[in-house]
Amino acid sequence: TQLLEQSPQFLSIQEGENLTVYCNSSSVFSSLQWYRQEPGEGPVLLVTVVTGGEVKKLKRLTFQFGDARKDSSLHITAAQPGDTGLYLCAGYSGSARQLTFGSGTQLTVLP
């Protein structure tokens, strides 16, 4: 079983602060996805990274895939209350036809 560990599990910050969420594994993934989930809803894809060292930006969100394709990070600049939600990373390896999800980071941005 391929495991993805996310840290921190909970994060509560003030509006305007920056934050980083980490997703780590001992396994190599072909690609890694980040999802955001709001209460009562299913997760929604934010980004997919596929190349080691890849950096993708989505407005105030910056996603990075580790050089060895075993880890990833999500950095949010100047967080806003609308960023509040559960952030999940998910890795896909070619040997398994499934996505393995991390345990999630619950982010709360206080106004």
Place this chain on the structure above:
Amino acid sequence: DAGITQSPRHKVTETGTPVTLRCHQTENHRYMYWYRQDPGHGLRLIHYSYGVKDTDKGEVSDGYSVSRSKTEDFLLTLESATSSQTSVYFCAISGSPGTEAFFGQGTRLTVV
């Protein structure tokens, strides 16, 4: 929004009773997945399907079975529900592994 519907959205059932959850898609995606979500565990894969009548186990498949007789429907059955199966269940679809997965709104199941 991807056309994916889960039913029922909420269910309370007694220990030992059979329960079937339904996932219906209108996107004609080949892959369908059942996950359960529990606090501190993220999403854990129960079973998945890669075509009609083609299914395989995920990491937490014990106590669950699935069936897919049509492209659009993927059923999850708890043969004899236990309290440990109280959870929120999500169905997801994707065109191929590793591509974007679209999720349903979830089914909250409580086993008493």
